[in-house]
Amino acid sequence: MEMSPGHFLLARLDDVARWAQSTSVWPLTMGLACCAIEMMTVTSPEYDIARLGSEVFRSSPRQADLMIVSGRVAQKMAPVVKRLYDQMADPKWVISMGACASSGGIFDNYAIVQGVDTIIPVDVYVPGCPPSPDGLLYAVNLIQQQIREGGRGGILARS
Amino acid sequence: MPSTQTPPIAGLAIDPPSLRPPIDDAVIERVEPAGLHARLEELAAGGFTMLLDLGAVDYPQREPRYDVVYHLLKLPATAATVAEAGTPVRMRVLCGVPGERPQLPSATGIWKSADWAEREIYDLFGIVFEGHPDLRRIQMPGDWEGHPLRKDYPLRGPAREKAPRPPFALKSNVQAGTPPTGRTLEALQEQIARVREEGASP
Numbered sequence: 141m142e143m144s145p146g147h148f149l150l151a152r153l154d155d156v157a158r159w160a161q162s163t164s165v166w167p168l169t170m171g172l173a174c175c176a177i178e179m180m181t182v183t184s185p186e187y188d189i190a191r192l193g194s195e196v197f198r199s200s201p202r203q204a205d206l207m208i209v210s211g212r213v214a215q216k217m218a219p220v221v222k223r224l225y226d227q228m229a230d231p232k233w234v235i236s237m238g239a240c241a242s243s244g245g246i247f248d249n250y251a252i253v254q255g256v257d258t259i260i261p262v263d264v265y266v267p268g269c270p271p272s273p274d275g276l277l278y279a280v281n282l283i284q285q286q287i288r289e290g291g292r293g294g295i296l297a298r299s
Numbered sequence: 300m301p302s303t304q305t306p307p308i309a310g311l312a313i314d315p316p317s318l319r320p321p322i323d324d325a326v327i328e329r330v331e332p333a334g335l336h337a338r339l340e341e342l343a344a345g346g347f348t349m350l351l352d353l354g355a356v357d358y359p360q361r362e363p364r365y366d367v368v369y370h371l372l373k374l375p376a377t378a379a380t381v382a383e384a385g386t387p388v389r390m391r392v393l394c395g396v397p398g399e400r401p402q403l404p405s406a407t408g409i410w411k412s413a414d415w416a417e418r419e420i421y422d423l424f425g426i427v428f429e430g431h432p433d434l435r436r437i438q439m440p441g442d443w444e445g446h447p448l449r450k451d452y453p454l455r456g457p458a459r460e461k462a463p464r465p466p467f468a469l470k471s472n473v474q475a476g477t478p479p480t481g482r483t484l485e486a487l488q489e490q491i492a493r494v495r496e497e498g499a500s501p
Binding site for chain 1: 438439440443447452453454455456459464
């Protein structure tokens with residue numbers, strides 16, 4: 141499409157806002173366990189999450205849009221995760237990365253929360269132990285898709 | 300100074316530590332709770348300036364039920380050579396603690412590094428250290444009930460102990476109640492008898 145002075149586009153504000161939101165989903169810098177290693181790999185040149193506009197890991201929950209729960213949540217960590225989630229500004233999204241975050245995984249014991257969805261709402265679950273970086277990329281893709289379409293909740297990212 | 304084996308507690312049917320193979324990297328000594336503090340002070344004054352680690356073990360079928368283990372290190376005060384500095388003396392002090400009202404004197408007055416280690420033992424085993432400056436839980440949340448590293452603490456926690464496991468976690472080929480290792484009490488006692496026999500005939 142050729143654009144020159146005098147031409148203009150018409151769009152609904154909602155669509156523009158969603159487009160902007162979906163291409164700048166900033167994750168929260170929060171690594172919980174070994175899945176965090178794969179999460180860090182996603183930012184490397186090989187996987188390059190910057191292509192999706194999500195390379196800016198924010199250290200403050202006030203500036204983050206996306207919480208990637210990357211690993212098992214200990215009972216003692218649960219209130220911290222909940223508080224971080226509460227501190228994030230709306231709209232916000234959550235990826236439950238890996239078996240432990242989604243269900244407790246192999247840690248069927250007293251110390252681990254059996255699924256992070258028991259304390260915060262989860263938008264996309266990524267299976268795997270740990271999931272490959274592609275899996276997480278796909279999950280971010282699904283989040284973007286959700287944002288554009290305005291829906292949310294309970295998607296299983298199976299690549 | 301190589302030691303032979305962990306000194307057993309006299310008159311016990313089962314004392315797992317005394318059945319381990321000989322360890323010769325440290326001097327191992329068993330102390331009664333009453334004499335523990337004096338002995339530790341004596342060791343510290345004798346050059347064991349470092350408390351490397353402090354842990355506890357639960358032997359539920361034994362009395363005293365717990366063993367608290369102090370790992371000590373003595374470095375030459377003024378090492379003349381590199382070799383001398385590189386050959387520290389290690390020491391392990393074991394102390395049996397009764398299952399009813401487990402209590403020991405705190406070692407924080409002797410080694411500062413005992414602080415968090417004693418809190419951890421209190422948290423996970425419920426052994427109270429008298430004279431500790433700040434005996435709170437350190438690993439588990441502050442309002443936690445029970446002491447999870449005790450052998451009688453249910454793995455999935457008291458609340459979920461009876462909850463059914465998901466179908467994929469069931470092993471139909473394993474009889475209910477079999478410990479994961481497959482070693483029952485009978486098997487353990489047989490093994491102990493075997494070890495004792497082998498030990499008796501050189």
